[in-house]
Amino acid sequence: MGEISCSNGISQANGADAKNVALTGYRKSCWYEEEIEENLRWSFALNSILHTGETRYQDIALLDTKPFGKALVIDGKLQSAEVDEFIYHESLVHPALLHHPNPKTIFIMGGGEGSTAREILRHKTVEKVVMCDIDEEVVEFCKSYLVVNKEAFSDPRLELVINDARAELESRKESYDVIIGDLADPIEGGPCYKLYTKSFYEFVVKPRLNPEGIFVTQAGPAGIFSHTEVFSCIYNTLRQVFKYVVPYSAHIPSFADTWGWIMVSIYNPHSHSILSLSYFENLDSSRPNSFTSPINH
């Protein structure tokens, strides 16, 4: 050694540094980054970018992330991640379907990803699921790429409709045991705003529910601070239309927030109690692939 003529000895030090950077730094050089709020960023190391594209309505990407597995991103917002999408979709589907005494017919507003249908179709009582999403290309994309939903997409009980959910519900004469809102948050001027209004609930949703019917909707972030964005609004709106209104929430790691859902009905489906979170938890513990209990692992 010492055969390289450095008057300053700097290259040694740099050498060590450079090796260090190489050893610790190089496996995490590609990142997906999302601005959760204007001043708050959430970044996942990437294995690969599986697909990117543009539909008539939205930008869409399927990423393979290190911390959360495959992630579906629409218009730059994470929609669902492989390792924890079950939290969102189980929370959206099972409380309503388990509370209904005999859920046979289900209408999904949105849900093009297919995961909501997948969870619904696990219920043996279900005879018919209408999934009504406006964006055909997203649906086709998810059909092709989301292996976990393949079976659901080809289940004969599933009827897939490409249409605006309001128009579709208004045009249909039949009513449903459970209607599920699996839509983007109500942002003024956004595409889904009108699917969260009092008049929509009163004049479109309610008339399409069977007597013992239940309506449940995703309701946006429900964290200790973030619930004021849309969760409380949706709750207050639904209280003006339905007698029984049950908000509930769960922490979704890939969303970096607690998420909320609200389930409503006209008639109290069970005399014995208002739904409680603990009730909901008990239900799930008896099913496979469900929430993992945080204790005794």
Place this chain on the structure above:
Amino acid sequence: MGEISCSNGISQANGADAKNVALTGYRKSCWYEEEIEENLRWSFALNSILHTGETRYQDIALLDTKPFGKALVIDGKLQSAEVDEFIYHESLVHPALLHHPNPKTIFIMGGGEGSTAREILRHKTVEKVVMCDIDEEVVEFCKSYLVVNKEAFSDPRLELVINDARAELESRKESYDVIIGDLADPIEGGPCYKLYTKSFYEFVVKPRLNPEGIFVTQAGPAGIFSHTEVFSCIYNTLRQVFKYVVPYSAHIPSFADTWGWIMVSIYNPHSHSILSLSYFENLDSSRPNSFTSPINH
């Protein structure tokens, strides 16, 4: 216009771009960034870096962040943030103090930030609080910079001791109504590992609890995935030493995770029930500055 000789017209387009970047981009150019896990980053826009320093044991910084207010960072990990530290500290302190029939003497292992003492001192029954932290400089730093804890630091009921918590507890003859573990997570080889062991709980903590005494410890991340890191371990360890063991958790936005605490006792302090989360929530709703209910805002 048009007086600048561009053969290519590029500067117009660039001009527009540049303005755009200027208008939308420039307010969020300074960021605090934390690697929550190796492949997961969490970044807060910064207003300012209020203080940085090094103690004998740790690196310490006080940042003014846009999303979470003032943030205390030790060794590159966020310790507590102004807007939501109350979740951690109320959860650590109040369940134990409200369950004890008459909490007079309290021992805090760690807690140098002062917020745990602040919450304890809000209880009128409390006559004496021993706060035992190993890092005098962190304590001095927090005394000087954390205005919200000023009053607590000068409360005559507070006795501040700079020592290793184990050594201090062993050397003391008196016992306490409530002992609180406000320590870093048990990482093998880390400074706090020995304060989470079975022998420590059995031979140091338990003997220092009064007959109706309660011990409560922070217990690390308790999310649906992250609870396996240390939360379950601490729970399982405590179950071998104490008869009544109650784990509980809450989502802390600035930590991007759900956090856990575990409260234990030898004698069931109330005949009527095992502590439940709902019980805990009811308690807090009657106090000022407590958890905000997520509904009706």
Place this chain on the structure above:
Amino acid sequence: MGEISCSNGISQANGADAKNVALTGYRKSCWYEEEIEENLRWSFALNSILHTGETRYQDIALLDTKPFGKALVIDGKLQSAEVDEFIYHESLVHPALLHHPNPKTIFIMGGGEGSTAREILRHKTVEKVVMCDIDEEVVEFCKSYLVVNKEAFSDPRLELVINDARAELESRKESYDVIIGDLADPIEGGPCYKLYTKSFYEFVVKPRLNPEGIFVTQAGPAGIFSHTEVFSCIYNTLRQVFKYVVPYSAHIPSFADTWGWIMVSIYNPHSHSILSLSYFENLDSSRPNSFTSPINH
């Protein structure tokens, strides 16, 4: 050890990871980030944010960065960094002043930071420097915070004027040996666009130059790709107004680009040659605090 009851052994591994992250990660958790182009980011680790503020015209910040020392940031764009601002300011000032046979009177358009004046005032022949900047608050800010320019700001040869540079030049009757453009890039609709036009050069700058006068302007990025943004445009515009036009460039590390300047005159100031880069380099090597030669270090 082994006294913590983990059924899975996970905490050990995590412990090692966590320590590792702590050891390697925590010193670089605060960053200044600039979007150099829409898809290109440049980030400096931060020691501190020394000052942030807003003037009537612009947002301003003084940061202490690890790689480049103190950095002045206006509207989210780095203006100058302590360790390499000399490259910009020496390149802007010295070629013109060294080529002029006897530079006595100098007019700076912009230059509120004070560094251009500082370099000019190092020339003993200089009797008067007019610095005309539109933003009084930026000037005051730099006076207070940029220690390196303190002496320049209090030099009796400096006359500081707060005004639009065009209006000021038009209103003045005297002419100058050297006029220096130390302005933001010409972005259509931006504040400085009109100070780069053919009519401005023809009818405002040229008439204010003494017979042997030299005009020099910063001319934006001059990299192998980036020179098409404004550098070529400014060059082509100046060629329509002045007979001798010399573009030159230098790499400025903190800008992550090569930067350009253009020097012009009506009469060839020296019979012997057109300016060459090598000439310019020779000049500087005889002066203190100048460019460092890249060889033999």
Place this chain on the structure above:
Amino acid sequence: MGEISCSNGISQANGADAKNVALTGYRKSCWYEEEIEENLRWSFALNSILHTGETRYQDIALLDTKPFGKALVIDGKLQSAEVDEFIYHESLVHPALLHHPNPKTIFIMGGGEGSTAREILRHKTVEKVVMCDIDEEVVEFCKSYLVVNKEAFSDPRLELVINDARAELESRKESYDVIIGDLADPIEGGPCYKLYTKSFYEFVVKPRLNPEGIFVTQAGPAGIFSHTEVFSCIYNTLRQVFKYVVPYSAHIPSFADTWGWIMVSIYNPHSHSILSLSYFENLDSSRPNSFTSPINH
């Protein structure tokens, strides 16, 4: 509108913000990030991750970046980017080949990417090119993925050898008109350190040069600050072995730095002059696909 019951009006504001973020933010959510130095980061927006893999010696990735096109990354360091690799490879190859009166035989140490061979093979005088790289998998990778070098890899004049460059040169009896070092920087303990030593130049390279032979090596960062890392060392080492030593440099945008090369020979190949940068620039301007002149665009 107004049909959603928000007591606080927050959702409107949030709605606007959210749309804004969506509109401006979502196209640049995937990034490649490199730590150029410990406190300095350089990030490119990504279109896709074309390939990642591991060879026996190195980690390798091919990324499609927005600002610089396809980028080859080895061990987390950018090796070459589609839009500006020509600067590196033309600078490495053409000065030496154009100065040699009749370059027929060329030996490349390293160069597995194929771009150095590509530039060499553009010279009609060249009859034989030996490319000696140690990492067969990188060579195979580049053969498959770098379309721009396809022709070069299949040129019958190219002899590809998988071996350590020192061992290969020592074992060969023939000598060469031009030897080219296209290797990683000399980092103590790194794989290429021994290929930059005085004894290597004296006893391995020099004896393998034909009488009018030229040796040229890439020489690391050569910026105003970064040249002290290895560039000056290599220069000083080569000066002890060769009579004519010409360092030169060029700014490479994707490297965020100025890069250096050093060309040496025993006999002055041209009586008329030492090579100068301007000479080098003139040469290139007469060739297709070469450096673009920064003026008159």
